[in-house]
Amino acid sequence: MLRELYNKTVAYLTDIFGENFILLMFLLTIAVSIIYFIVISYLITQLDKRYFICKKCHPDVLTAPSNCSLINKSLTYIVTSMKIIVGIFFLLCGLVMLVLPGQGLITMLIGLSLLPFPGKRMIERSLLSRKSIRTSLNWIRIKANKDPFIFD
Numbered sequence: 001m002l003r004e005l006y007n008k009t010v011a012y013l014t015d016i017f018g019e020n021f022i023l024l025m026f027l028l029t030i031a032v033s034i035i036y037f038i039v040i041s042y043l044i045t046q047l048d049k050r051y052f053i054c055k056k057c058h059p060d061v062l063t064a065p066s067n068c069s070l071i072n073k074s075l076t077y078i079v080t081s082m083k084i085i086v087g088i089f090f091l092l093c094g095l096v097m098l099v100l101p102g103q104g105l106i107t108m109l110i111g112l113s114l115l116p117f118p119g120k121r122m123i124e125r126s127l128l129s130r131k132s133i134r135t136s137l138n139w140i141r142i143k144a145n146k147d148p149f150i151f152d
Contacts, residue, residue: 036093040103040106040107040110040140041140041143041144043110044106044110044137044140044141045140045141045144045146047113047149049141049146049147049148049149049150050149050150051113051149052124052128052149052150052151053150053151080116083114083115084114084115084116086111086114087111087112087113087114087115088111088115089111090107090108090110090111090114091107091108091111091112091115092111093107093111094106094107094108094109094110094111095108103136105127105130105132105133106133106136106137108127109124109127109128109133112124112127128151134149134151137149
């Protein structure tokens with residue numbers, strides 16, 4: 001029954017889009033997956049090994065320190081806004097990857113780490129309580145010759 005559904009789906013897509021388009025989409029998906037893995041690996045290796053236990057303050061609001069000049073305040077707002085946009089993008093990609101191929105939970109964790117909101121640490125700790133996520137994060141860091149993360 002499943003094989004029959006698969007054959008019907010392939011025939012339908014081939015009729016509508018053609019074989020070349022499907023091949024192009026397949027190759028594009030592979031290329032995007034490789035680029036995604038490289039970007040995520042880079043981001044994971046750039047985090048401090050104590051990031052998940054560190055109690056340091058992360059800016060949770062769009063405010064600049066009062067002693068900053070107008071240019072520095074503007075730059076702070078721009079950087080913070082870009083972090084929020086990238087964080088939302090990663091969070092949405094992670095949600096999509098829960099049903100599509102990819103490391104959805106790790107992508108969601110990176111997206112959450114970029115977003116400022118109340119309860120952020122609690123959600124990060126909930127995701128980090130999964131052994132598979134901890135193992136994946138440390139595997140990527142070890143392959144990059146970085147010290148593994150230290151968790152609570």
